Amino acid sequence: MYVQSLELNNFRNYDNLNIGFEKGTNILYGNNAQGKTNIMESIYLCSTSKSHRGIKDRDMIKFGCDESHIKITVVKNNVPVRIDMHLKKNRAKGIAVNGIPIKKVNELFGILNVVFFSPEDLAIIKNGPAERRRFIDLELCQLDKVYVFNIMNYNKIVNQRNKLLKDLNYYYDKDLYNTLDVWDIQLADYGSKIITRRTQFIDEINEIIYGIHRNITNGKEDIMIKYEPNIVGNNLYDQLCHNREKDIKYKTTSVGPHRDDISFYNKEVDIRRYGSQGQQRTAALSLKLSEIELVKNIIKDMPVLLLDDVLSELDSNRQRHLLSSLHNVQTIITCTGLDEFVQNRFNIDSIFKVVEGTVERSNNE
Numbered sequence: 001m002y003v004q005s006l007e008l009n010n011f012r013n014y015d016n017l018n019i020g021f022e023k024g025t026n027i028l029y030g031n032n033a034q035g036k037t038n039i040m041e042s043i044y045l046c047s048t049s050k051s052h053r054g055i056k057d058r059d060m061i062k063f064g065c066d067e068s069h070i071k072i073t074v075v076k077n078n079v080p081v082r083i084d085m086h087l088k089k090n091r092a093k094g095i096a097v098n099g100i101p102i103k104k105v106n107e108l109f110g111i112l113n114v115v116f117f118s119p120e121d122l123a124i125i126k127n128g129p130a131e132r133r134r135f136i137d138l139e140l141c142q143l144d145k146v147y148v149f150n151i152m153n154y155n156k157i158v159n160q161r162n163k164l165l166k167d168l169n170y171y172y173d174k175d176l177y178n179t180l181d182v183w184d185i186q187l188a189d190y191g192s193k194i195i196t197r198r199t200q201f202i203d204e205i206n207e208i209i210y211g212i213h214r215n216i217t218n219g220k221e222d223i224m225i226k227y228e229p230n231i232v233g234n235n236l237y238d239q240l241c242h243n244r245e246k247d248i249k250y251k252t253t254s255v256g257p258h259r260d261d262i263s264f265y266n267k268e269v270d271i272r273r274y275g276s277q278g279q280q281r282t283a284a285l286s287l288k289l290s291e292i293e294l295v296k297n298i299i300k301d302m303p304v305l306l307l308d309d310v311l312s313e314l315d316s317n318r319q320r321h322l323l324s325s326l327h328n329v330q331t332i333i334t335c336t337g338l339d340e341f342v343q344n345r346f347n348i349d350s351i352f353k354v355v356e357g358t359v360e361r362s363n364n365e
């Protein structure tokens with residue numbers, strides 16, 4: 001699939017933008033704070049309904065305006081699909097697919113698949129578990145609607161259970177205590193499904209990442225990802241029951257997949273803890289490349305790759321690996337300068353210069 005065109009109205013620092021992309025490699029270059037990431041964000045938004053920066057809708061609307069429109073045309077199997085987004089200041093956004101409004105946001109998932117890669121992703125190995133869980137969840141939400149359903153319900157129930165724990169901590173009441181069981185049964189049900197799907201996801205990534213990582217490191221390093229579910233044994237319900245008193249004391253749910261983690265091993269060494277910064281970055285790069293491959297295997301099509309300011313963070317060897325492994329993938333790259341492309345003779349299909357919320361196409365040669 002590829003993004004054929006993008007139209008922005010009062011989105012971030014754009015009044016009106018109309019841009020057509022090529023199927024291959026597209027470069028958006030310009031100084032800082034000109035609006036490059038804003039374009040990437042709008043594309044990501046059409047894929048996931050959310051900003052990759054975790055920003056609220058109202059903050060993406062152009063300052064001083066009340067609403068904002070994004071129109072994107074994605075071509076899938078030669079068929080164009082239009083996604084319209086209408087961001088509103090104080091209300092939920094409106095989304096339409098081919099002009100027909102959708103009722104639930106999960107109807108949007110899977111229409112446009114993107115893999116987003118930014119400098120923050122390079123830190124995924126050394127950052128905290130929350131970011132690694134976010135990685136798994138964002139990916140699975142794009143790929144698996146059942147997972148979306150399970151994780152949304154799970155998170156809702158964790159919040160409700162935590163509220164109950166707080167109430168019980170404040171004032172213990174036997175009848176109220178007995179209602180805990182209702183939450184624990186549901187939590188165990190959704191939680192187990194999440195654990196099963198995450199286990200499968202990590203297995204799938206492992207099958208792909210090993211070869212990619214060997215390749216990037218010229219056969220010098222291995223990689224293996226281990227899923228670290230936050231339960232002992234496999235009975236989540238028992239664990240929840242077992243921890244009830246403690247959970248009331250600390251007013252929070254101490255076990256369950258909302259506390260899961262994944263670890264990365266090079267042979268027997270935990271790269272999270274003992275890897276050099278270079279090794280951690282390479283592992284992150286391998287992970288992203290595996291993500292593309294995995295999405296491809298599942299959707300039987302190529303996702304769109306968004307590389308936001310990430311090339312300048314990689315040394316030329318890693319850059320080369322990244323760019324040379326992209327075959328038949330539409331790639332949109334932002335950067336401040338074009339030097340590295342010219343030097344490395346990468347194949348570029350279109351170049352755009354971004355200046356203060358305007359985009360101008362320049363000649364390739």
Ligand SMILES: Nc1ncnc2c1ncn2[C@@H]1O[C@H](COP(=O)(O)OP(=O)(O)O)[C@@H](O)[C@H]1O
Pocket residue numbers: 011012013014030031032033034035036037038039059060061062063
């Ligand atoms: N809601 C908004 N309305 C208008 N301008 C905005 C809004 N949000 C961010 N901006 C502007 O967008 C610019 C940053 O854009 P960004 O895409 O992050 O830049 P970069 O080119 O460095 O990636 C800044 O000039 C900022 O003031």
Ligand SMILES: [Mg+2]
Pocket residue numbers: 033036037038308309
């Ligand atoms: Mg940027």
